[in-house]
Amino acid sequence: MIVLAAGGGTRMKSSRSKLLHEVCGHSMLSYAVNAATALEPEQLVVVVGHLREQVTEHLHDIAPHTRTAIQDQPNGTGHAVQCGLVDLEQVTGEIVVTYGDVPMLSGDTLTQLVAAHRASADAITVLTAKLGDPTGYGRIVRDAQGLVARIVEHKDADEETLQITEINSGIYVFDADVLRDGLSRITADNAQGELYLTDVLGIARADGRRVGAYQIDDF
Secondary structure, three states, X not given: OEEEEOOOOHHHOOOOOHHHOEEOOEEHHHHHHHHHHOOOOOOOEEEEEOEHHHHHXXXXXXXXXXXXXXXXXXXXXXXXXXXXXXXXXXXXXXXXEEEOOOOOOXXXXXXXXXHHHHHHOOOEEXXXXXXXXXXXXXXXXXXXXXXXXXXXOHHHOOHHHHOOOEEEEEEEEEEHHHHHHHHOOOOOOOOOOOOOOOHHHHHHHHOOOOEEEEEEOXX
16 A cells, blocks of 8 residues: 655645645644555555655654655655555455545545455546536546546546536545556656646556546545
């Protein structure tokens, strides 16, 4: 399992990592790690980057069972997962990817996501929700069978795609082999000039694999 915790949090304008800011007396990162730990993963890797010394020290205090991987440059979510996979080279089966700044995400929701993934036998399952105002989120584009055809980032979306209200949470369950293969083939040919993890879904679909979604009511 991989928790992405390398972001800068520049909007918070703080010298303290955004992940260490507290919600109801506990750091945002602690909620994310607790939710991930509820799945009882074989290995739990937290990808750190910005202010990583602060984050690593905090993890040592609250979750010594975790391992850390370093993303030296902020080159997108795809690159962050590539960094996390370095410590998971031998892992087979399922790899869950989530984030360190989602304090409202529960272990129950992750458990349900994994259960849905197994029940549908999809190569990838993405956690989604419908929002009244989806501005800024990647949109879920489904095919005629209701499967996920692709995910389009807000900045790359045309007007028709921007009307879609089902959004990508950024939280996934991947078949490990599908994830590794997809990451080896993604490029930074997009508006951000970054390696998008979402492009792995499009590659899987192009290869004829099933990509499903587990939709929750809200975030």
